[in-house]
Amino acid sequence: MILPQLQELKEIEDKARTELAAVSDEEALESWRIAHLGRRSRLNIILRGLASLPIEERRQVGAAANRLRLELEEMLSQRQAQLREATVTAVVERGRLDVTLPGRPLAIGRLHPVTQALRDILAAFVSMGFQVFEGPEVEWDHYNFEAVRIPKDHPARDMWDTLWIDYVRNDEYPMLLRTHTSPMQIRVMEQMQPPVRIVSPGKCYRHEATDPTHEWMHTQVEGLAVDENISMADLKGTLYEFARRLFGRERRVRFRCDYFPFVEPGADMSIDCPLCDGQGCRACGNSGWIEILGAGMVHPEVLANVGYDAERYTGFAFGLGVERVAMLRHGIEDIRLFYANDLRFLEQF
Numbered sequence: 001m002i003l004p005q006l007q008e009l010k011e012i013e014d015k016a017r018t019e020l021a022a023v024s025d026e027e028a029l030e031s032w033r034i035a036h037l038g039r040r041s042r043l044n045i046i047l048r049g050l051a052s053l054p055i056e057e058r059r060q061v062g063a064a065a066n067r068l069r070l071e072l073e074e075m076l077s078q079r080q081a082q083l084r085e086a087t088v089t090a091v092v093e094r095g096r097l098d099v100t101l102p103g104r105p106l107a108i109g110r111l112h113p114v115t116q117a118l119r120d121i122l123a124a125f126v127s128m129g130f131q132v133f134e135g136p137e138v139e140w141d142h143y144n145f146e147a148v149r150i151p152k153d154h155p156a157r158d159m160w161d162t163l164w165i166d167y168v169r170n171d172e173y174p175m176l177l178r179t180h181t182s183p184m185q186i187r188v189m190e191q192m193q194p195p196v197r198i199v200s201p202g203k204c205y206r207h208e209a210t211d212p213t214h215e216w217m218h219t220q221v222e223g224l225a226v227d228e229n230i231s232m233a234d235l236k237g238t239l240y241e242f243a244r245r246l247f248g249r250e251r252r253v254r255f256r257c258d259y260f261p262f263v264e265p266g267a268d269m270s271i272d273c274p275l276c277d278g279q280g281c282r283a284c285g286n287s288g289w290i291e292i293l294g295a296g297m298v299h300p301e302v303l304a305n306v307g308y309d310a311e312r313y314t315g316f317a318f319g320l321g322v323e324r325v326a327m328l329r330h331g332i333e334d335i336r337l338f339y340a341n342d343l344r345f346l347e348q349f
């Protein structure tokens with residue numbers, strides 16, 4: 001007498017074959033797989049029940065059930081391959097796939113011209129022995145103004161029209177978007193003792209009207225060197241060397257006296273305008289020069305406020321406008337182009 005499980009296996013096989021013949025897509029094939037090879041399939045139930053059969057039945061039913069499992073698996077993979085091939089053939093026949101067409105070019109990203117200028121500026125100072133330090137864009141009033149000798153009622157606060165962080169505006173400890181990178185002088189000196197040679201890059205924000213050389217957000221690089229016997233000659237030497245590296249020997253450099261509350265004496269440095277070759281144009285406000293940085297000898301009071309011995313140490317500092325450097329290098333006549341996100345402009349760099 002034939003064992004009932006063997007009879008059932010035969011039925012399973014017949015049913016699986018019939019149903020497979022009707023399968024026409026991958027989704028139906030997956031349903032077929034679950035029905036006939038899945039955990040709850042009849043075949044799997046027989047396989048799981050083998051252990052409870054008497055030894056002779058177990059041998060016969062086990063062999064037949066495993067054979068059927070292998071057979072169904074083989075049928076499954078064959079049908080899978082057929083369906084895939086049919087899909088590709090259908091696409092090719094419909095003429096949608098022309099394997100001879102050239103590939104689509106990938107858009108290659110590039111660095112923003114201000115980022116390129118910033119990297120070159122930092123590289124120039126790093127090669128002169130400066131370390132790079134970064135700090136917060138949201139800053140305490142204390143670091144941005146008080147600690148660099150700009151108290152609340154000081155007229156110099158007008159030079160940096162400020163974007164305040166509103167919710168603490170009237171607080172005892174007001175916060176703001178930093179208007180310059182000079183607060184980093186204080187943050188660095190609080191952390192280290194002389195000799196100090198650092199540059200600190202970052203975004204600055206000012207609540208002011210824009211024009212060809214002024215944006216409400218711009219990038220600065222602060223520089224600070226403090227040691228024994230640092231003089232104005234070191235400041236000028238360092239900045240001349242920087243200008244030579246960035247702009248080449250042919251550009252002229254001009255220093256003028258300027259006022260910043262945290263330096264004494266103070267100066268600014270300009271480069272002759274490459275757009276008009278110093279003749280005067282819209283970009284340079286008809287002056288022939290574009291100012292790129294403010295600088296000076298660190299005020300002894302600033303040194304004393306961070307606990308440095310102002311009798312022993314002197315230092316120089318500068319704050320450089322990175323967009324202005326990028327403008328000079330590429331002959332760009334309006335700073336607002338940098339952040340207008342016009343690809344026709346950006347793709348030129």
Ligand code: FA5
Binds near residue numbers: 292
């Ligand atoms: C300052 O911000 C001082 N903290 C610089 C300084 C540092 C002086 C250390 C002394 C010692 P000033 O506002 O001039 O100074 O800005 C410095 C440079 O940033 C300018 O020379 C200019 O290149 C750039 N800059 C300033 N304001 C803008 C603006 N709105 N848009 C673009 N660039 C600007």
